[in-house]
Amino acid sequence: MASMLLVAGDPTLDRHETPAGHPERPSRVGAALAGIDAAGLKEAVVRLEPRRATLEELARVHAPGYLEALRAFCDAGGGNLDPDTVAGPGSWDTAILAAGAVLAGIDALDAGAGDAAFVAARPPGHHASADLAMGFCLLNNVAVGAAALAERGERVVIVDWDVHHGNGTQEIFWDDPRVLYVSTHQSPWYPGTGRRTERGGKGAPGLTINIPVPAGATGDVLCHAFDTLILPAAARFDPTWVLVSAGFDAHREDPLAGLALTAGDFGDLAARVQQLAPRPGRLALVLEGGYDLGALERSVGAALAAILGHHYRPESASAGGPGMDAVEAARRAHEEGGDPGHGVDQRMSR
Amino acid sequence: MSRFGRIVVGLDASEGARRALRFAVDLAFELDAEIVGVHGRGLLEEAMAPGEQADLVGQRSLPPGSEGDESFEQQMEAWLSEIVSEHGAGEGAGRSAGLPRHRWRVVEGNPVMALVAAGRAEDASMIVVGSRGAGGFAGLVLGSTSQQLALHADRPVVIVPGP
Numbered sequence: 316m317a318s319m320l321l322v323a324g325d326p327t328l329d330r331h332e333t334p335a336g337h338p339e340r341p342s343r344v345g346a347a348l349a350g351i352d353a354a355g356l357k358e359a360v361v362r363l364e365p366r367r368a369t370l371e372e373l374a375r376v377h378a379p380g381y382l383e384a385l386r387a388f389c390d391a392g393g394g395n396l397d398p399d400t401v402a403g404p405g406s407w408d409t410a411i412l413a414a415g416a417v418l419a420g421i422d423a424l425d426a427g428a429g430d431a432a433f434v435a436a437r438p439p440g441h442h443a444s445a446d447l448a449m450g451f452c453l454l455n456n457v458a459v460g461a462a463a464l465a466e467r468g469e470r471v472v473i474v475d476w477d478v479h480h481g482n483g484t485q486e487i488f489w490d491d492p493r494v495l496y497v498s499t500h501q502s503p504w505y506p507g508t509g510r511r512t513e514r515g516g517k518g519a520p521g522l523t524i525n526i527p528v529p530a531g532a533t534g535d536v537l538c539h540a541f542d543t544l545i546l547p548a549a550a551r552f553d554p555t556w557v558l559v560s561a562g563f564d565a566h567r568e569d570p571l572a573g574l575a576l577t578a579g580d581f582g583d584l585a586a587r588v589q590q591l592a593p594r595p596g597r598l599a600l601v602l603e604g605g606y607d608l609g610a611l612e613r614s615v616g617a618a619l620a621a622i623l624g625h626h627y628r629p630e631s632a633s634a635g636g637p638g639m640d641a642v643e644a645a646r647r648a649h650e651e652g653g654d655p656g657h658g659v660d661q662r663m664s665r
Numbered sequence: 666m667s668r669f670g671r672i673v674v675g676l677d678a679s680e681g682a683r684r685a686l687r688f689a690v691d692l693a694f695e696l697d698a699e700i701v702g703v704h705g706r707g708l709l710e711e712a713m714a715p716g717e718q719a720d721l722v723g724q725r726s727l728p729p730g731s732e733g734d735e736s737f738e739q740q741m742e743a744w745l746s747e748i749v750s751e752h753g754a755g756e757g758a759g760r761s762a763g764l765p766r767h768r769w770r771v772v773e774g775n776p777v778m779a780l781v782a783a784g785r786a787e788d789a790s791m792i793v794v795g796s797r798g799a800g801g802f803a804g805l806v807l808g809s810t811s812q813q814l815a816l817h818a819d820r821p822v823v824i825v826p827g828p
């Protein structure tokens with residue numbers, strides 16, 4: 316049972332400002348960290364020194380030209396990158412600190428400093444592709460971490476339980492046999508990718524698993540997805556590391572989506588991803604979405620408490636929503652396979 | 666159908682988008698092509714009430730809706746009628762029929778991603794977008810849909826400049 320929690324990310328260095336009223340705001344990180352205290356985990360926490368990801372580390376997943384342009388865009392004052400995504404003068408530094416926090420967490424775990432890591436940093440990352448910022452994301456933090464591990468010969472599972480499909484992460488590892496990418500997400504919904512027929516490229520068939528579920532889906536539906544599809548598929552992949560794109564916007568109170576999870580459900584999901592890790596010290600949760608501050612605090616607390624073996628369940632689990640049939644359909648799509656590459660017309664890189 | 670088949674046009678509620686549609690209408694008549702108007706519906710637009718998100722990032726988008734959404738279709742039909750009547754009818758073979766052949770689609774995602782995908786799905790002969798005045802060199806590369814599209818698209822992109 317895990318007992319030491321490494322926490323990376325420093326909100327005092329956060330200079331990524333978004334316009335008033337924008338849901339992806341600096342106070343999110345404070346709310347996530349407050350969840351650790353609310354869950355009574357303070358004693359178990361080791362805070363890690365902040366560090367910045369280097370261009371070399373970022374270039375494992377991002378195009379050098381994109382990195383150069385993003386830095387120049389921020390330095391020049393920034394602006395809108397798309398109708399959802401903004402960057403300002405402090406955004407580049409904040410973004411490389413967020414990606415660096417994932418690397419700091421991984422390295423500290425690798426050194427045996429703790430049993431699990433939580434990266435509480437922003438902006439989120441899973442929509443960012445190799446060369447396109449979108450959906451509030453500038454750099455793909457979890458992908459930078461997974462690529463660093465893969466380069467050391469590790470086999471990495473990325474579990475993405477954010478309510479939105481992580482199109483950027485999927486695209487980055489589409490053809491990469493070193494990484495298994497699994498996503499549960501609301502569908503139809505932004506960003507429109509993540510159909511169950513999207514299963515990975517020719518070099519990594521079946522190593523992308525998409526489990527789209529309808530609006531209103533509850534925690535029991537996602538637990539069923541873990542028990543019948545994600546856990547068995549991950550066991551076959553035999554990972555040496557587990558990274559979680561831990562968005563908490565599938566919570567029923569989140570303003571940006573329509574799933575019906577509770578904080579207790581996130582505890583149940585976290586207990587399951589812990590089962591995926593081959594041993595203590597090989598599990599890192601990376602914050603993605605989560606836009607209701609109270610729900611974010613409770614959900615982070617419940618998830619981390621479950622991993623540390625503490626009892627903290629501010630809300631009981633939810634059940635009875637739609638989506639069991641969608642999980643079954645995803646399981647069949649994964650097991651039956653099909654043409655690698657089918658259903659990928661939204662990929663950006665060629 | 667002509668060898669130019671379909672022209673995908675990137676649409677939102679901006680003046681730039683209206684200029685792009687006007688150019689596409691001219692092309693559609695001249696080339697006997699079909700217009701496919703595509704709107705990429707973003708994360709905020711999908712989740713928030715009409716107008717609520719417009720001020721957040723300074724870009725006007727359309728009222729939210731799904732594929733076949735009436736508000737989007739109505740607004741675009743109105744623009745199309747205005748554009749065709751402004752230009753006058755009767756010149757060129759296609760014009761006697763009134764409006765050019767056209768369809769409207771709302772696609773979830775970032776506008777660039779939506780237009781790249783729609784261009785492929787429709788096997789479009791080209792993608793037409795309006796330019797937005799994002800300033801500075803870096804802005805040209807990263808801050809405008811048209812420039813990003815030019816980098817990412819796998820078919821010709823026509824960028825219609827401002828007046």
Ligand SMILES: [Zn+2]
Nearest residue numbers: 477479564604
């Ligand atoms: Zn999300």
